[in-house]
Amino acid sequence: MSWSRILTRLPLDEYARIMAIPGWLFNQIRHPERAQRGICAEVMFQSGYSIDPNRILGRDEIATAIVTAEMQVDRLLGYPYAAMYICRDEVQWPRPKRGIQAVLPIIETHYGGIIEPGIEAWDLLTSTTVTYTDEDEDGVLDWATVVVNLAAFGLTCDDRCDIEIVPSGLDPPEWMIRPLRRSCTGNVLTFEGPRWLFVEPKYLLQPLDLTLEEDNYFLGTDVYPYEGGIDVYHHYTNPATQAEIVWAPGVCGPTCGEICQVGCMTVQDARVGHVTVQPGIYTAATETWAAAVWSQCLMPTSVRLWYKAGYTDPACARWCELMSELVKQAIVRLANTHMIESPCGCQATKERFERDHEEMGIDSTDVKLTQTAFGSSMRGALFAYNVFSKLPPLGMGG
Numbered sequence: 001m002s003w004s005r006i007l008t009r010l011p012l013d014e015y016a017r018i019m020a021i022p023g024w025l026f027n028q029i030r031h032p033e034r035a036q037r038g039i040c041a042e043v044m045f046q047s048g049y050s051i052d053p054n055r056i057l058g059r060d061e062i063a064t065a066i067v068t069a070e071m072q073v074d075r076l077l078g079y080p081y082a083a084m085y086i087c088r089d090e091v092q093w094p095r096p097k098r099g100i101q102a103v104l105p106i107i108e109t110h111y112g113g114i115i116e117p118g119i120e121a122w123d124l125l126t127s128t129t130v131t132y133t134d135e136d137e138d139g140v141l142d143w144a145t146v147v148v149n150l151a152a153f154g155l156t157c158d159d160r161c162d163i164e165i166v167p168s169g170l171d172p173p174e175w176m177i178r179p180l181r182r183s184c185t186g187n188v189l190t191f192e193g194p195r196w197l198f199v200e201p202k203y204l205l206q207p208l209d210l211t212l213e214e215d216n217y218f219l220g221t222d223v224y225p226y227e228g229g230i231d232v233y234h235h236y237t238n239p240a241t242q243a244e245i246v247w248a249p250g251v252c253g254p255t256c257g258e259i260c261q262v263g264c265m266t267v268q269d270a271r272v273g274h275v276t277v278q279p280g281i282y283t284a285a286t287e288t289w290a291a292a293v294w295s296q297c298l299m300p301t302s303v304r305l306w307y308k309a310g311y312t313d314p315a316c317a318r319w320c321e322l323m324s325e326l327v328k329q330a331i332v333r334l335a336n337t338h339m340i341e342s343p344c345g346c347q348a349t350k351e352r353f354e355r356d357h358e359e360m361g362i363d364s365t366d367v368k369l370t371q372t373a374f375g376s377s378m379r380g381a382l383f384a385y386n387v388f389s390k391l392p393p394l395g396m397g398g
Helices: 012-018 059-077 157-162 325-336 347-357 365-374 379-388
Strands: 084-092 114-117 119-128 131-133 143-149 163-167 181-185 188-194 230-238 243-247 259-269 274-283 288-291 302-309
Touching: 012 059, 012 325, 059 325, 059 365, 059 379, 084 119, 114 230, 114 259, 119 143, 143 163, 143 230, 157 163, 157 181, 157 230, 243 274, 259 302, 274 302, 325 347, 325 379, 347 379, 365 379
Parallel strands: none
Antiparallel strands: 084 302, 114 302, 119 230, 131 143, 143 188, 163 230, 181 188, 243 259, 243 302, 259 274, 274 288
């Protein structure tokens, strides 16, 4: 559960896996049985800026590089490369070229790839515990399992991708434990993953003196930092909030503030982000919208929209993945171009980092396009461009 207040769609622990950083070291603990090789023994801290004066990079700096890469890719595609919630996307209300506006106009959102209208919601279902086992028979309880009975909450295995877990008492999505394997049988959902994903949060936020025995947290022993409970959440799209129709101050008389009316959104073309909006009344009991009368007789100034959008790889849906392995590799390699040093001293990690930092000669169209898209001619950026330029562009469907 590598953590950062800088929220990324790519889990930080996936970055560590792809960059060959041992997961326990990345999560600020040591493994009592797996000997570290050479220089690949340094424990990573939360931030090189605030905790470790000898390191520039920590988990926060890595998260910053990943978010930067994610934003660049979103701009290139015109839609989020992986599903995310768009909040208060304000768009000007379209004006007719002539005459009056007799029908609902098509509104172009700022993001294509609309999945569904609504606002992000987190409902706490229950609290449970973690079971630790020794799956690889090395004498260390280094495998974690969390079991949730979905039937107790009126849910089924079809809802397994909407269930998330966090350490008890902490808020999602900031403290969401990921990535974890999911399996579901008879409406009983099982989360599984390495024990180092279950780290006591308070220890991630403080500097440790690893020369002191009490600060050497070893995986799977009595001094392992996390033995707390787990909160289980239902993470879904709440359709109760979709649109807000806005009249600017002064449009509808001498008012000092804007006038707003609740509305519902109908997706006309999900790929390019075309929708229509009209006033509506939501009934929570039936989860349905009914049309309402316009509160003002003049044309609105703008509309604010809430929706979930992003590219969905059909191959990922079965495993509740946001992105394919190829896309993960591309984001990691593009993120490396935004770091000024290797994230750790592990030889395999340094080799990957140096590969991605290799400057490519601007003697091909692909390199020129990469520099235009990502502001870089490094090999990592070129790899990412070649991956994302193959995804369906806006307006092509697919």
